[in-house]
Amino acid sequence: MTIQADMDDHAPEPGGRESRRGPTDEPKPAYDFIVCGAGASGSVIARRLAENPDIQVLLIEAGSSDASETVLDPASWPLNLGSERDWGFQAQPNPHLNGRSLSMSMGKGLGGGSSINVMVWARGHRRDWDFFAAEAGDPAWGYDNVLDIYRRIENWQGKPDPEYRGSSGPVWVQPASEPSPVAHAMLDAAREIGIPTYEHPNGRMMEGAGGAALSDMLVRDGRRHSLYRAYVQPWSDRPNLTVLTETTVLRVVLEGKRATGVEVLRAGQVVTIGARAEVVLSLGAIQSPKVLMHSGIGDEAELGRYGIPVVQHLPGVGQNLQDHVSFGCTWEYSEPIAPCNSGSEATLYWKSRPELDAPDLLFCQVEFPVPSDRTAARGVPQHGWTMFAGLAQPASRGRLRLQSADPLSPLMIDANMMSDPADVATARACVELCRELGNAKAFRPFVRAEVMPGEVKGAALDDYIRDAAVTYWHQSCTAKMGRDAMSVVDASLKVYGIDGLRVADGSIMPRVTTGNTQAPCAIIGERAAELLRTAHAA
Template structure:
């Protein structure tokens, strides 16, 4: 425990030094000396000084010399936007402007894996919530989304979950574009990954830009959880993103984006080094008001920074990567969306596109099934180290359940006050990753400051509630199995419940995985917003590259599949 604490303290000092270098508070020479004193190798300290120092100087200059036009404007620096912007700038001479409403990612809360929870409902979160719903007993579920460089990849858990084979084959069928099928997406993953786990030449890549590894030195409860899953018929695998996600599912330790004890958000591998180039400008604190348009062609963006409104032209294209809530909001407030709804809120209709804001999806994560430790153990990595994918109904073609074993107590606001939950507890959080329910994002006004109304539709469809009930029962069976008995003093909640009591527990436990998606889906039907090449239907000069374009949410944590969307966008533009 002392060694673990010491490592965290060392990591915190290095994070603070890096932030100081980026913001110009520490010079390069002083940074190298202090970083080595804090435990970094001389080589690492020199590399950080070069990369972050050059980037800081270039970006300060570019921000002060804002141009009137750029070749590309990328709205958002999250898991899609960072990929697109970084590759455009690094692989071409195109002038790229990246507009990020939030601030820097060089913060302990972002870089320290165990501090990820402090980002939720902070200034690094847009602080969205769904409207109260009878399906979750009148509760308003929170919908965190990153308002910081890196977006969700900076504030959420660092799980790298590719998605199931059938997800991508479905996307290909919806769009009529075989570039989205599993075989082709697999080649993207192999190209970009630097996988540190068991070799699998057919499925995993090495030497790519994205460092991915299994959780290191896990809490002993994590491998025991895999044994418990096997005891109820769920096979354990060495890799959660290999063969396991081509078939019926299974259990595995998590793949994570953690290196040397620090979070690797997506900008760390696509933007940080690129920001030293003169052809990219990253503006933080830049709130987009709307797209500027000439007829049905997008010509640029109007945004606000430091109280001043700017209008900048895009000579080639605007790429909207603001996420599944803000992307449809920006579209609708720019006049692109369901015509009747826009007129209702005084927005001039530029193009009637009825699917904008529709088809909202998110994974359900229930809080949770909780046990008291015999002897409390400290959480490791991101405190969520083991998971499984399984089917609530054998007739399904793809696993629809994804619980996570969480090494701390996890209860909803209802159950937290209902049950006596001591500090030394751990959780299995039931999860649904193939929801049937569909919600929507709507405007409440035409101004950038007007809120959006989010109907999450959580558990509205009976099939989702039945699946969650099934998952709770399965999680209880696993948690009470012999394989986990050495970690169990007692079951804290929910206990042996069934019928109406189980249903009530499920409604009060339901939360989300923070995987908002699908509100600008790609496809060919009348409710589609973009085509297979991610261009907005009926609009010139505009593409979308974020989780909103998924026609159906990917099976598992959505960061990795959103990176693939960014990669496809970059491939299309660079071609």
């Protein structure tokens, strides 16, 4: 089978060719490639494979269409949380968060997380990608090669910067449009306390100590430009690309140690669909490990608890769970200021300790109050803004565990946030820097008072941190790429010990990237597609 790319990276112009064929009603018995999950990685893979008209590609999505105003209107993203577009995962009560159980939202529908997130495009730090390359033993995962991919896939709408930005790719990226005065105040406050600012956050800023900038966003003509809409929608009229919605992948079908298809639940019926070449799991950091385990791939003791026959013992499946944990600090406006765009337009990365070689703190300014379930009781202003400040490189690690042999039964998610004492120390520095920013002179024209946490120290500050902690919804790393005993996939994203099966999504990250995970997942998708094309070329 020859898989050669008919590369067409140019994004369609507004009013140009759009999809003329919606998701298919009935699948064929078999396809060349089955891509499971139409999110940030799966959408990329399906499109790139389908660029060859001689192969048949199936893209499976558990959720439904993205044709909803709550998806397409950038300001409406919070309305998707807890809706039918959200998997609604819930972590176990965590003693390190004063017994709280966090909601861990993940996108369910065409576009996955890229259809319900805050649309931030953050590439990660140079150190992240060089770490990936070292763990994988493959320089193609390193920063220099990844930067080339970013330039190739972007259609950058800001000031030209050919060293770092591309202008002819499918991903429409633009700076926050006509941002709020408080977004500019954040950049002024950063400069006031000695943090450099940049014209955009995806170049030199993320090669060194960090800095502050207006956010890059996936918004086009005032509408969300998800990675599904960037990659798949302009290609979905092609006869060799089939998109199935409302179809849940239950397990990978294995013949011996080779993947030959998937078993899915569709319209109440369990159906098996064959894959002539390969199956790719791009279901995200919760569902991809879950499908692996229900397919007999995982820790033999874990599978044995529920009588699942072991096909391949891989103890790292479901381990190494990471996420960015955040602690909201809130100020009251002196006069109401309406949120602009998505309501999050400025971002900052910085170091908790000067000796670090890369940022370990992540800040996103949110133009409305964002309390946790616990800190809401402290009183939330009717009009205010939040510094959504968190740990970019957390030391704590969680895990996923089965609760049943039934593929439809939810996993137990032990997020284990803030369990490592190093995270508590970093969180203190994070909140202190957050307060220094928010109380800087630059904000005084807009702010009446700091609402929370206020001047708290010692045990009271630690208690605030544990009460305020929430997730950035950047769950990752649960089927990591690497070469040690806990690795699940190799540098080619092949599942160890299984032929014809790869994982390509945020779960393969050896560690969570420094920043929002949408853009790195697009890179994972591009790398996976390239690896598949190379492997199956004549």
